[in-house]
Amino acid sequence: MKDFINGLPKVELHLHIEGSLEPELMFELAKRNQVQIPFQSPQEVHDAYQFHNLQSFLDIYYQGANVLIHEQDFFDLTWAYLLRCKEDNVVHTEIFFDPQTHTDRGIAFDTVVSGIHRALEEANKVLGISSKLIMCFLRHLDETAALATLEQAIPHKDKIIGVGLDSSEQGHPPEKFAKVFQKALNEGFLTVAHAGEEGPAQNIHDALSMLGITRIDHGIRCVEDEVLVAQLIEDRTPLTVCPLSNIKLKVFEKMEQHNIVDLLRKGMCVTINSDDPAYFGGYMNANFHAVANAHSMTKNEVAQFTLNGIEASFILDDEKARLVVLVDTYMMKG
Ligand code: ADE
Ligand code: ZN
Secondary structure: OHHHHHHOOEEEEEEEHHHHOOHHHHHHHHHHHOOOOOOOOHHHHHHHOOOOOHHHHHHHHHHHHHHOOOHHHHHHHHHHHHHHHHHOOEEEEEEEEOHHHHHOOOOOHHHHHHHHHHHHHHHHHHOOOEEEEEEEEEOOOOHHHHHHHHHHHHHHOOOOOEEEEEOOOOOOOHHHHHHHHHHHHHOOOEEEEEEOOOOOHHHHHHHHHHHOOOEEEEOHHHHHOHHHHHHHHHHOOOEEEOHHHHHHOOOOOOHHHOOHHHHHHOOOOEEEOOEOHHHHOOOHHHHHHHHHHHOOOOHHHHHHHHHHHHHHOOOOHHHHHHHHHHHHHHHHHO
16 A cells, blocks of 8 residues: 555645745755744754644744745745655645735745745646645734735736635634635635634534635534535535644544544545645655555545545646546556
């Protein structure tokens, strides 16, 4: 199964680019930009990555982003992630970025977008990896700040396909952002949102009805509402699940208790993703291995995660068909 997983073409739909900042690159950028960080070595950074919930992670994660200053830094960060994609046979990726984490520190929106976009373009040419870019609003900030961020994104519509919602779910429900999401939809952006990660199933319901989302990020707490589960299955509403993240942030105690395989077998469009791989101990292959080690699955079931990812992606139908052929060919050989 290990070799089968490693060689399987994969699609990633839930990756925060700031969450792919490895301690080694954090150190290199801190030195290059003369930014102070509260660690003596990359090992010390690794050792600090012990979290007891989402907030304890977010506090460290926002601090790490302080080393990102110049366009080249955002390029280097994104390029390092894309090289990891190549290693893990990720053929298409849809990545998040948090502009407010940077603009609130005085970094221009254009600097962030153009560094990330340049790396994505380069990866398409050099590595054969296709991609989309999604901008997230930080839900611990207010809707006025999100509206101002949306205004900044409008001139970059050619580079940004959609908007999302991340950061602290508890106490910041979807309705807080109903207006800005409506405006984003009117501007032609697709919408997604983190919901039902730490928050209740009601947040999934509300994100679907109030934010017009086409995908749910995490969504694993949907199981607390049977009617919602039936609806998600019927509509094939995708869930971008992040198994290692859920263990690191104590959403589930053990991978054996994770519900992703159960949801897959119920017919839900669940996908496997890495969320913040530099912080949670693994990229795509590691997430697939962790699930497969804890839950016995057939090769067809494992491949279904990729097929679901293709179905749930924001690429055109002919591109989806090309990726399905890639998976089918791999299955016939294997
Ligand atoms: N930002 C980065 N990772 C996140 C997660 N897992 N949940 C909410 N916000 C995030
Ligand atoms: Zn996330």
